[in-house]
Amino acid sequence: xxxRSSSGLLLTILLAWLVLYPVLIVAADAGHASAxxxxxxxxxxxxxxxxxxWISVLSVVLAALIGIPLAFLFEWFEFPGRKLLGSxxxxxxxxxxxxxVIAFLxxxxxxxxxxxxxxxxxxxxxxxxxxxxxxxxxxxxxxSMYVYxxxxxxxxxxxxxxxxxxxxxxxxxxxWRTLFRVTLPLLRPSLAGATLLTFMTALGSFSAxxxxxxxxxxxxxQIVASRLNGxxxxxxxETVALALLALIGLVVLRRxxxxxxxxxxxxxxxxxxxxxxxxxxxxxxxxxxWALAVVLLLPHLTLILVSLVPYAxxxxxxxxxxxxxxxxxxxxxxxxxxxxxxxxxxxxxxSTAGAVVLALAAGWMVVRRRARLSKIIEALVALPWALPGxxxxxxxATTFSVMKPLEARWVLIGTAAILPLAYLVRNIPVTxxxxxxxxxxxxxxFDEAAASxxxxxWETFRRVSLPLLSPALMAGASLAFVAALxxxxxxxxxxxxxxxxxxxxxxxxxxxxxIGVAAAFGVxxxxxxxxxxxxxxxx
Amino acid sequence: xxxLSVDNLQVRFSDTVTxxxxxxxxxxxxxxxxxxxxxxxxxxxxxxxxxxxxxxxxRVLVEGEDVTGVPPATRRFGMVFQHYALFPHLNVGENVAxxxxxxxxxxxxxxxxxxxxxxxxxxxxxxxxxxxxxxxxVALARALAPHPRVLLLDEPLxxxxxxLRERTRRELREVIGRVGITTVFVTHEQEEAFxxxxxxxxxxxxxxxxxxxxxxxxxxxASLFVATFVGRANxxxxxxxxxxxxxxxxxxxxRPEHFRLVTGPGVAGVVRERRFTGASAxxxxxxxxxxxxxxxxxxxxxQVGDQVTLAxxxxxxxxx
Numbered sequence: 001x002x003x004r005s006s007s008g009l010l011l012t013i014l015l016a017w018l019v020l021y022p023v024l025i026v027a028a029d030a031g032h033a034s035a036x037x038x039x040x041x042x043x044x045x046x047x048x049x050x051x052x053x054w055i056s057v058l059s060v061v062l063a064a065l066i067g068i069p070l071a072f073l074f075e076w077f078e079f080p081g082r083k084l085l086g087s088x089x090x091x092x093x094x095x096x097x098x099x100x101v102i103a104f105l106x107x108x109x110x111x112x113x114x115x116x117x118x119x120x121x122x123x124x125x126x127x128x129x130x131x132x133x134x135x136x137x138x139x140x141x142x143x144s145m146y147v148y149x150x151x152x153x154x155x156x157x158x159x160x161x162x163x164x165x166x167x168x169x170x171x172x173x174x175x176w177r178t179l180f181r182v183t184l185p186l187l188r189p190s191l192a193g194a195t196l197l198t199f200m201t202a203l204g205s206f207s208a209x210x211x212x213x214x215x216x217x218x219x220x221x222q223i224v225a226s227r228l229n230g231x232x233x234x235x236x237x238e239t240v241a242l243a244l245l246a247l248i249g250l251v252v253l254r255r256x257x258x259x260x261x262x263x264x265x266x267x268x269x270x271x272x273x274x275x276x277x278x279x280x281x282x283x284x285x286x287x288x289x290w291a292l293a294v295v296l297l298l299p300h301l302t303l304i305l306v307s308l309v310p311y312a313x314x315x316x317x318x319x320x321x322x323x324x325x326x327x328x329x330x331x332x333x334x335x336x337x338x339x340x341x342x343x344x345x346x347x348x349x350x351s352t353a354g355a356v357v358l359a360l361a362a363g364w365m366v367v368r369r370r371a372r373l374s375k376i377i378e379a380l381v382a383l384p385w386a387l388p389g390x391x392x393x394x395x396x397a398t399t400f401s402v403m404k405p406l407e408a409r410w411v412l413i414g415t416a417a418i419l420p421l422a423y424l425v426r427n428i429p430v431t432x433x434x435x436x437x438x439x440x441x442x443x444x445x446f447d448e449a450a451a452s453x454x455x456x457x458w459e460t461f462r463r464v465s466l467p468l469l470s471p472a473l474m475a476g477a478s479l480a481f482v483a484a485l486x487x488x489x490x491x492x493x494x495x496x497x498x499x500x501x502x503x504x505x506x507x508x509x510x511x512x513x514x515i516g517v518a519a520a521f522g523v524x525x526x527x528x529x530x531x532x533x534x535x536x537x538x539x
Numbered sequence: 540x541x542x543l544s545v546d547n548l549q550v551r552f553s554d555t556v557t558x559x560x561x562x563x564x565x566x567x568x569x570x571x572x573x574x575x576x577x578x579x580x581x582x583x584x585x586x587x588x589x590x591x592x593x594x595x596x597x598r599v600l601v602e603g604e605d606v607t608g609v610p611p612a613t614r615r616f617g618m619v620f621q622h623y624a625l626f627p628h629l630n631v632g633e634n635v636a637x638x639x640x641x642x643x644x645x646x647x648x649x650x651x652x653x654x655x656x657x658x659x660x661x662x663x664x665x666x667x668x669x670x671x672x673x674x675x676x677v678a679l680a681r682a683l684a685p686h687p688r689v690l691l692l693d694e695p696l697x698x699x700x701x702x703l704r705e706r707t708r709r710e711l712r713e714v715i716g717r718v719g720i721t722t723v724f725v726t727h728e729q730e731e732a733f734x735x736x737x738x739x740x741x742x743x744x745x746x747x748x749x750x751x752x753x754x755x756x757x758x759x760x761a762s763l764f765v766a767t768f769v770g771r772a773n774x775x776x777x778x779x780x781x782x783x784x785x786x787x788x789x790x791x792x793x794r795p796e797h798f799r800l801v802t803g804p805g806v807a808g809v810v811r812e813r814r815f816t817g818a819s820a821x822x823x824x825x826x827x828x829x830x831x832x833x834x835x836x837x838x839x840x841x842q843v844g845d846q847v848t849l850a851x852x853x854x855x856x857x858x859x
């Protein structure tokens with residue numbers, strides 16, 4: 001009995017030290033009167049805060065406008081190529097944020113393919129536009145975040161009982177009335193989930209505002225700018241402000257979720273897909289579907305194309321004149337190029353392993369042992385998800401920049417440990433949610449059966465629980481690995497030259513105008529991410 | 540001294556929910572049925588025997604050895620779970636081998652255990668491919684393979700189709716008999732308890748109401764609860780009890796098959812309902828306003844609306 005509570009307590013303390021303590025230290029350190037005064041009195045701070053709010057809300061609206069109709073199209077109608085297109089459409093999820101941003105830059109930027117093409121065709125002297133400011137950020141957000149609405153809505157639609165829709169029709173409701181009175185209310189939990197996820201992602205988004213923002217600042221870029229200017233105290237106040245904004249958003253949006261029980265009432269099958277029969281509508285649906293897929297795949301294709309352009313061979317032409325594998329060769333042959341690749345790989349492996357171990361411990365404590373601290377452990381596991389990456393970057397940078405062993409603070413900044421630690425903290429919710437869910441679905445009778453057959457606790461875990469948890473574990477670990485591999489938002493604050501990750505190398509290559517190398521790194525990230533996610537999704 | 544003894548075992552879940560104290564003894568090779576309605580504490584008692592539930596007080600003894608504090612892993616009690624808990628990531632052979640020590644004899648032991656339940660040659664099958672009855676037998680083979688001291692079964696037949704249940708029950712009885720293992724099983728079905736159990740322990744609201752052979756439990760129920768829970772029974776109180784020779788303050792329990800339709804003196808009544816089952820008929824006879832009894836009669840002895848006279852061949856008396 002005593003052992004039970006002490007191991008639970010140990011895990012709680014460890015989790016609190018990782019995810020809560022650094023945030024509290026920032027909150028305490030932010031209490032400088034002069035910094036607070038500077039924050040409150042400067043107009044730029046208020047406009048960045050306001051920009052974060054409205055960019056996030058508009059991102060939700062745009063993502064919903066694209067994602068929801070697409071979900072209905074692919075879930076309710078049958079047309080040639082539906083299955084293939086349906087999975088292609090989820091592809092933006094595979095692009096790490098920074099890679100998506102540079103793909104957009106190469107495609108729609110002022111010297112991107114579209115602009116060059118127009119210049120060439122119409123004979124402009126200058127680029128017809130600049131991809132910059134709020135519009136550019138919203139474009140990238142809409143492109144990368146509609147996937148949440150698309151996937152959530154499709155999952156929700158698949159659960160809607162066809163009999164409910166038929167019942168509405170039988171009661172005299174027409175198609176639109178049924179949609180608004182029955183289908184959409186049933187989808188409410190799914191839509192609320194997508195809204196929350198999109199809002200939180202947009203609020204914490206750093207890559208797009210960093211690359212495309214220019215003078216336009218949102219809170220995450222404002223924080224990093226303050227830090228670069230040496231205004232550490234101000235950066236901490238800004239961090240606390242962003243954290244509060246995120247928590248307010250979380251609380252407000254949680255209230256819109258409604259009763260999830262509404263949906264589980266129906267147990268029947270989802271409606272049959274309507275086959276589009278009239279030839280014209282069929283052709284239209286098919287052509288629209290494929291055209292859409294091409295538009296959505298263009299950034300990926302652009303990235304691959306640019307990665308084949310050797311250094312300084314593409315100047316004013318509309319299309320690059322030389323294409324070869326030179327950039328990939330340089331990636332592998334030049335030690336300074338190979339280093340970031342190796343760094344990102346080992347740091348992602350280490351941080352993922354750590355996050356998996358912590359998640360397994362949490363799952364075991366919360367679900368199996370029902371430790372008294374269960375609620376607290378679960379809250380700590382979820383916390384890093386509720387706070388933007390920049391908040392954690394600043395919090396960890398602050399906490400681990402002094403040597404105070406008595407306060408459980410050591411100097412980790414500037415060492416190889418800080419980035420894996422940051423990735424680990426950020427990934428605890430990802431592995432935690434997957435493994436907790438896996439544990440909850442695991443019949444405790446399996447453990448008991450193993451025990452009654454003579455297996456001790458460790459043997460039961462190794463021979464029974466772990467193999468049965470492996471789908472959940474793989475799913476969580478693959479997401480965590482991909483997130484760590486492509487991380488930009490915490491790396492930009494915490495990296496050191498010796499442990500610089502791929503994202504920082506992409507950025508410095510761009511600065512040196514080595515776009516081919518940057519794109520090649522992007523392709524590597526994209527391919528590795530896709531492969532790892534595919535492995536993780538296998539059942 | 541019994542082979543397996545339960546000595547004043549008790550566990551408290553809340554102020555109102557307590558199981559025990561229960562004391563009972565089981566002889567070597569005996570099969571004991573724990574029978575009771577849901578919530579009676581029968582599964583809790585079984586789980587305390589297995590070691591999955593820790594009693595607040597009392598002891599579990601095997602051949603005089605106190606095993607109350609022995610964890611399930613070293614208790615050497617085999618268990619068949621209600622939904623079998625066959626490991627889905629292992630095949631049939633690997634499931635059966637799970638509790639066996641690594642070594643040269645392991646394969647032979649698996650073959651032996653599977654042969655015992657008539658599943659020889661099933662080693663490589665996936666457990667998901669088996670029928671419900673086959674899964675139950677694999678679970679039994681897995682529990683028996685390490686040669687446990689006691690076999691525990693939690694509602695072993697409840698997960699099967701009614702059509703399969705009787706056959707599986709026969710097979711289960713046969714295997715247990717052949718192995719000769721001391722067995723405790725939980726059920727809420729009287730027929731199962733009577734068919735499989737050498738003795739039956741009837742539990743209600745956490746207490747042991749009666750421990751006896753099936754015949755004794757049926758013919759001489761120890762309490763009003765046992766009389767009504769086991770088999771069909773009419774409970775007569777007040778004027779109804781007086782009519783059949785009871786005294787004030789007594790409750791009479793009369794089984795439907797113990798009523799006789801007579802021509803001489805008896806209790807007069809009117810047949811209100813007749814349920815024909817083929818070999819016999821159940822009659823609902825109203826003997827006074829609002830007082831009905833169920834009577835098992837010859838199929839063509841009476842029709843609805845008939846006036847009949849009833850006599851009770853046997854009755855059991857309880858304080859009301």
